[in-house]
Amino acid sequence: MLSGPPVTTTVRADQLLERFLAANPRQRRSLLSQVQQRAAELRPLIPEQIDRLDATADDWAAGLLIQLLVAEDDSLSQAFRQRYSDGWLAVTSAAGLDYGPLQQALMDQAFEEADRLTSEHLRQLAGEAAVKRGYVYYSEVPPIASVDLESLDRLWVVYSQGRFGFSVQIRLLRSLNGRWEQLWPRLGWKQGGVWTRYPSAFTWSLEAPEGHLPLVNQLRGVRLMDALLSHPGLQQRVSA
Template structure:
């Protein structure tokens, strides 16, 4: 007896969205190709679907809906921008940082620009001397506001399908038993002590290895990245994420 077509092939757009939203993280990954293949059919439904997510969280499904809505300049993207002019994700700062430019870059999948903005924000959080010199000392990380490091991480997680962000890097380091020499290849970075942004040693898209972004300057060793990943705000997200 011949079986009929798989349920995924006959599911309505509404059913596919519901199945995707209620699935486990692993199941979501397997459904992504169907979501992307039916993007035109799904886009009229995404703004309403987005309203069902928490803008104070970091569910990457919501980030995916935003990116799909912004993929074309049409009524759907305009409706999104009108409803959420400052960006969908609610973000807090203890240092007066405006996160709209970073959220816009990530929502548009402009990952290289987002990485540069992230570096700028870290310098601002470190203080005027870090801004002047153009880089952050590891000793300047501990006083950084927890609100801001949490906001930075939430942004990267939300708009990368959960694949990028400080907390992702921290969990990968834990999986490597704290071995930095094992972490670099997993991130797709060259090695400790190298700065891989130029000329072409970095991959600025969602096909990059998990934890590939944001890029942390390793020219002075691992101390800056170690300080970031051990900040209480990020430790909380690493452990609970």
């Protein structure tokens, strides 16, 4: 008896979306390519799903879906941007900073612009003296409100598939038992953490190594980054 060709079953777009959102982080990674490949089918379903998700959490699945939605300049994207003109993720600032432009840059995967804005916000949070000199002293980091560093970190985590952010850098440093000299190559930074703004020196996409962004100025050694990653607000996010 001859057997016919194997029967292939394609999961419906709505089923794939539900499965992706319900999956644990490891399962989501395995579904990621399917979701990206079927973006055209999924996009009309995304706005309704986004309304059901928690905008105060830091689930990168939401960020991915938003990036798929706004990737095309059509009525779906325009309606979403109009509805969430400051970005979907709910972030707050004790210093009264507007994180809307940063969120928009991350939504569009404009990571170089997002990194520039993050550095600017860190100077603003450090105080007027840091803004005037153009960089932050390590001693100016501890007084920064936890809620602002948490907001910056959540934005990076949500819109990078969980690959970028200060909390990601903390986890990597912990996995290396605090060995800074081993952290730099893991982040894809130059040995010794030498920081530069030359575009060719960094990878401004999700193809970058885990923890590659945001950048922290290391021209004066590791003290600034150590102060930042040691901040209680960020430490608490990793310990939670």
